[in-house]
Every structure is written in C-alpha cells, then in structure tokens.
Amino acid sequence: MAQQKITAPRGTKDVLPSEVYKWHFVESVARETARRFGFSEIRFPTFEHTELFHRGVGDTTDIVQKEMYTFEDRGGRSITLRPEGTASVVRASVESSLFREGLPVKVYYIAANFRYEKPQAGRLREHHQFGVECFGAAGPEADADIIALAYTYLSTLGIKKTELQLNSIGCPECRKKYNEALKAYFEAHRDGLCETCLDRLGRNPLRLLDCKEEKCREINKDAPLLSDYLCQECAEHFAGVKAALDSVGIKYTENPKLVRGLDYYTRTVFEFVSNAIGAQGTVLAGGRYDGLVEELGGQPTPGLGFGSGIERVLLQMEAEGVQLEDNSKPDLFIAAADEEARKAVGPLVLALRASGVAVERDLMGRGVRAQMKYASKIGAAYTIVIGTDEIEKGQVKIRDMETGKERECPLDPYSIVALVDNTIKI
RNA sequence: GUGGGUGUAGUUCAGCUGGUUAGAGCAUCAGUUUGUGGCACUGAAAGUCGCCGGUUCGAAUCCGGUCACCCACCCCA
Numbered sequence: 001m002a003q004q005k006i007t008a009p010r011g012t013k014d015v016l017p018s019e020v021y022k023w024h025f026v027e028s029v030a031r032e033t034a035r036r037f038g039f040s041e042i043r044f045p046t047f048e049h050t051e052l053f054h055r056g057v058g059d060t061t062d063i064v065q066k067e068m069y070t071f072e073d074r075g076g077r078s079i080t081l082r083p084e085g086t087a088s089v090v091r092a093s094v095e096s097s098l099f100r101e102g103l104p105v106k107v108y109y110i111a112a113n114f115r116y117e118k119p120q121a122g123r124l125r126e127h128h129q130f131g132v133e134c135f136g137a138a139g140p141e142a143d144a145d146i147i148a149l150a151y152t153y154l155s156t157l158g159i160k161k162t163e164l165q166l167n168s169i170g171c172p173e174c175r176k177k178y179n180e181a182l183k184a185y186f187e188a189h190r191d192g193l194c195e196t197c198l199d200r201l202g203r204n205p206l207r208l209l210d211c212k213e214e215k216c217r218e219i220n221k222d223a224p225l226l227s228d229y230l231c232q233e234c235a236e237h238f239a240g241v242k243a244a245l246d247s248v249g250i251k252y253t254e255n256p257k258l259v260r261g262l263d264y265y266t267r268t269v270f271e272f273v274s275n276a277i278g279a280q281g282t283v284l285a286g287g288r289y290d291g292l293v294e295e296l297g298g299q300p301t302p303g304l305g306f307g308s309g310i311e312r313v314l315l316q317m318e319a320e321g322v323q324l325e326d327n328s329k330p331d332l333f334i335a336a337a338d339e340e341a342r343k344a345v346g347p348l349v350l351a352l353r354a355s356g357v358a359v360e361r362d363l364m365g366r367g368v369r370a371q372m373k374y375a376s377k378i379g380a381a382y383t384i385v386i387g388t389d390e391i392e393k394g395q396v397k398i399r400d401m402e403t404g405k406e407r408e409c410p411l412d413p414y415s416i417v418a419l420v421d422n423t424i425k426i
Numbered sequence: 427g428u429g430g431g432u433g434u435a436g437u438u439c440a441g442c443u444g445g446u447u448a449g450a451g452c453a454u455c456a457g458u459u460u461g462u463g464g465c466a467c468u469g470a471a472a473g474u475c476g477c478c479g480g481u482u483c484g485a486a487u488c489c490g491g492u493c494a495c496c497c498a499c500c501c502c503a
Contacts, residue, residue: 007494062501066427084503113503118427120497129503262502271503282503309503337461368461376463385462401463 011117011125013311021326022317026157026310027110030130033153034108037145039132042107044088050078056087056296058263060204067115081114084262085131086289086305087296093135094298103136103301110310121278122312130313132286133305135293140240143268143288143304144248147241150284150306151250154272157313158322162272162283164251167258168238169206170230171266172291178229179205189219209257225256234267241268264289268304276319283316284308326379330358331420333375337368337387344391351413357420376401382420386411 008014015023031041050070057064069081082088089107092098098105109131117123132149134142147164154162169175182205186193193201194216197208209220230238245252252270260269269287277283286306293301317324334349336342345361352359360380362371368385375383383399390396390411397406398419409415 010494067501115502117501118499119495120499123502127503131503260502279498280502285503307503312503333463335462341461369463370456372461372463374463380463383463387461389461397462399462404463406462 009125011119011123013124013126017328018326021328022314022324023310025324026130026313026317029156030108030110030153033149033156034132037106037149037152039106039108039134039149042089042092042109044085044092044109044111045082046112047079047081048088048091050080052087052091052296053080053083056090056264056292057084061263063115063262067117069114069116082111083115084113085109085111085129085307086133086262086264086292089131089133089305090135090293090296090298090303094293094296099135099293099298099301104142105135106133108132120280122280122309122315124311127312128310129307130310131305131307133303135301135303137304138290138302140237140268141244142302143237143241144244144250146286146304146306147245147252147270148248148250150270150272150286150308153308154284154313157317159283159313159316159320161276161320162274162316163253164270164272165255165258166242166245166252166268166270167255168226168230168234168241168267169259169265169269169287170226170234174229174231174234175206175226178224178226181224181229182206182208185223186219192216192219206259209259220257227256237267260285260287264292264295266290270306272308274316274319277312277315280312282309283312329379329381330360331380332357332359332382332384332416333371333378333380334359334361335368335371335375335383335385336362337385340388341386341391345386348386348411348413348416352416352420355413355417357417384409384416 034041050068053064053068059065063083068083071079073079089109093105093107110128111131112126112128114126116125119125130153132146134146151164170178183201186197186201186205186208190198190201192215193208197216200207208216209223227235227238242252242254258269258271260271265287267288267290270285271282272284274281274283284306285308286304288302288304290302291300292303293299332352334345336345342362349359349361360375360378362374364370364374366374372383372385380401383401384396386396394411396409396411396416398409398416399406407419409419
C-alpha cells in the first residue's frame with residue numbers, strides 16, 4: 001500500500017537530473033566571469049541572526065516586514081533564513097576584518113535566498129542568486145566595472161535581449177531634499193492618487209514613482225526629478241559612471257524613476273530588464289551602498305554590487321532560444337552477453353573509470369539487445385559487447401553509436417581508453 | 427495579502443447536454459526464433475479522474491469547500 005505523496009514545499013523547485021546541466025553551465029559562467037574580473041568566492045551560512053536583516057536590509061522594506069522566514073531556535077535565538085546575500089557578505093567581512101587587510105575587497109557568491117512570497121512566473125520562495133560585491137572603491141570606475149561584469153556575465157550566457165536601466169538615487173543628503181520636494185508635489189495632487197500611494201506618501205515617497213496605476217502614472221509624469229536635486233558630488237559621480245560606460249560601449253537607458261526596493265542603496269542603481277519572461281522581468285539588479293558597512297558595525301567603507309536570479313536567467317535563456325548541450329552523457333557502454341562476460345565487465349569498467357572514462361554497464365539484468373537500446377537511450381558515444389568469444393580472443397569490437405561503424409580493439413583498458421579518449425572517428 | 431485561470435496514467439491531452447469495463451499520442455517495460463541501438467510491428471504495465479463533502483437511482487462530468495499549480499497585483503532576483 002503506497003503512502004500518501006509528499007510534495008515539495010510551495011514556491012520551491014527541484015532541479016532534476018535531466019536539466020541540471022543548464023545550472024552547471026550558468027554556474028560555471030558565473031565563476032569564470034567573476035574570476036576574470038578579479039573576484040573571489042565567499043561562502044556564508046544559510047541562516048543568520050534576524051537582527052542582521054533588520055539593520056542591513058532595512059526595517060521599512062517589504063522583505064523584512066512580511067517576507068522573512070524567521071523562527072526561534074531551540075536556544076531561544078531569533079534566526080532568519082537569509083532573504084538576500086549582501087547583508088551576510090558585509091557581516092562576514094566585518095567579522096573577519098577583511099577590510100583591514102587591504103582594499104578593495106571583491107567577492108562573489110552563488111547561494112539560495114528565501115522569501116515568503118506568493119509564487120508566480122519568475123518568483124519563488126527559494127531562489128538562487130549569483131551575487132557580486134566590491135568594497136572600498138568610491139569612484140565611478142568601480143560602478144562601471146561592476147556593470148561591465150554583469151554585462152559580460154549575461155552576454156556569455158547568450159542573453160542579448162535585456163535592457164540596462166540606470167539611475168542615481170543620490171546620497172542621503174540630496175535625497176532628503178528631493179524627498180521633501182516629492183512629498184510636496186504629491187501632497188498637492190493627493191486626490192488623484194491610488195490608495196497604496198497615499199499610504200506610502202508619508203513613509204517613502206520615492207516608491208510612488210514606481211506605481212503602475214494609470215492615474216498615478218499621469219501624476220508621475222510631471223513629478224520633480226531626482227536628477228535635478230543631486231548634490232554636486234553625486235551628480236559628478238553619476239556623470240562619471242555614464243562616461244565610463246560610454247567608453248567601453250555598454251549601452252544603457254536612463255530611467256529617472258528606477259528605485260530599488262532595498263533601503264541601503266545610494267547613488268548608482270541599475271537593472272537588466274527583460275520583457276520576455278513575464279511580469280518579473282528583472283534578471284539582474286544592483287547598485288551602490290556606501291552606508292551599509294558602517295550600519296553593520298564596520299568602519300565607513302563604500303560598497304557596491306549586484307544580484308542575479310539564476311532561475312530568471314534560465315528563463316531568459318529559454319526565451320531567447322539559447323541552445324545548450326547536455327555534456328553529462330557517458331563515453332562508453334559495455335554490454336555483457338552472458339554470465340561469464342558479466343563477471344569480466346565489472347573489473348574492466350572500474351579500470352576504465354579510474355582512467356577518467358565515463359563508462360556504464362547493465363545493472364538491470366537485461367539481454368544484449370535491451371542493453372544496446374539502453375546504451376542508445378542514455379546517449380553513450382561508444383559501445384562494446386563482450387561475450388565468451390571476445391574474452392577468449394582478447395579482442396572486442398568498439399562501435400561508434402553515431403555512425404554505427406565498428407573497429408577492432410584489444411580487450412584491455414589502455415587500448416580502450418586510447419580509442420575513447422582521442423575520440424577517433426571509427 | 428488580493429484577484430483570475432487550471433487540476434483525468436510518468437507526460438501532453440481527449441472524455442459531447444451526469445449513464446454502467448475512463449481513452450489516445452509520447453515515454454516506460456517485454457518481445458519480433460534467444461550476441462548488437464536509433465526505424466517498424468506486437469504486447470504489457472500504469473489512473474481512489476487533486477482532496478473532502480453535497481445533489482442524484484447513478485458524478486471525471488453538476489454544486490460547495492479545501493489544497494496545489496499557473497498567471498497578474500503588491501513587491502522583488
């Protein structure tokens with residue numbers, strides 16, 4: 001009697017053997033791109049003290065207010081499954097004094113994030129991110145470098161059809177002035193605003209710019225622009241970022257309404273956006289966060305970085321028709337014709353595997369014909385059938401499964417490896 | 427948290443206005459004179475028709491609830 005099935009928790013996804021090669025590809029491109037740009041990997045725990053995210057991500061954000069997986073552990077500590085990676089990176093770096101051992105500190109990670117959201121296209125409760133962070137560099141070349149890394153990463157994956165949107169949200173000084181101007185403007189148009197906007201007006205007027213409600217959009221059109229309120233330094237920094245991007249030929253669209261959802265951002269914010277994968281079209285997003293390290297107890301240290309959702313990147317690749325090859329197929333399948341041969345196949349297969357060849361054999365007790373069918377199905381490049389004849393003669397036929405051609409080969413691991421490894425066309 | 431759509435073999439789906447043994451393609455497994463794959467042919471296995479309740483002589487089909495998935499809002503990668 002079968003037990004009732006247990007399904008994966010809502011908003012989580014298994015990566016099955018048949019598609020895991022796609023993940024391997026994305027991860028290897030991420031690692032290689034990071035390496036070329038001079039970033040080292042950092043790993044950190046899956047859960048942290050809840051306090052870290054309250055301070056690091058920001059108390060007013062939706063993530064902290066209603067999306068965290070928070071629980072008390074058996075020792076009475078408040079623990080949270082990380083909803084994003086940046087706070088952990090900063091915590092770990094401060095804790096181990098990385099910033100005192102020389103700047104800049106450049107690190108990347110590939111890690112799962114957890115947010116209690118309602119799942120939809122491109123949005124999960126557990127999702128994975130390739131993230132990159134750079135600390136210590138205050139100048140605009142650093143911003144451009146991070147964006148160039150993002151751009152290289154996406155193009156190497158075969159993603160061409162995203163738009164890079166760019167904005168500067170200034171420093172706390174100029175943002176304060178802008179916030180006041182914004183508040184004043186929206187107060188004057190109160191009657192025309194939707195309810196959520198009215199609600200936010202007092203707390204975070206920046207967010208109103210993002211509203212998709214038709215009537216709010218109308219009002220947004222003539223709202224004051226942040227670019228008019230940037231202080232001298234911020235304006236120069238932003239101009240520097242744009243000039244640096246121009247010089248390397250990376251195209252961008254200035255989007256004065258682009259506001260990121262995490263409280264820690266300052267100055268540069270950017271997103272690579274797609275319109276091909278549903279409403280959640282942001283494939284990669286990031287920016288500068290010059291106040292975060294200090295907020296988390298370190299010396300004032302500028303920082304910047306981005307996060308890119310691997311599931312979304314995969315969706316985008318799919319949408320753009322990027323073709324990947326599953327390279328997990330075996331090099332060789334060795335079929336046994338009788339009991340005697342089955343005994344001989346075991347040691348042979350082990351010897352070949354020790355030499356680096358991916359070899360499979362029958363574990364299901366099938367006949368030769370069925371073994372060949374199976375070898376074909378799993379995509380083995382070569383097959384060998386061994387029976388009493390072959391063992392007596394010490395010779396086997398090795399067959400190229402693509403062409404169907406066969407070739408004689410001595411029955412010893414070295415000869416077989418030589419044929420399979422050199423991928424000699426038979 | 428709010429709203430819309432969808433739940434039938436492993437999978438993609440069919441099943442007309444409720445009628446008795448719930449079907450097909452693909453996939454799986456076995457075989458086509460027993461030592462050779464892809465094609466073809468034969469056959470087999472596989473479903474408490476998401477779950478619970480209601481209406482009815484009778485429910486995959488109608489009604490209610492619930493859960494899950496998909497999509498959108500909110501927000502975000």
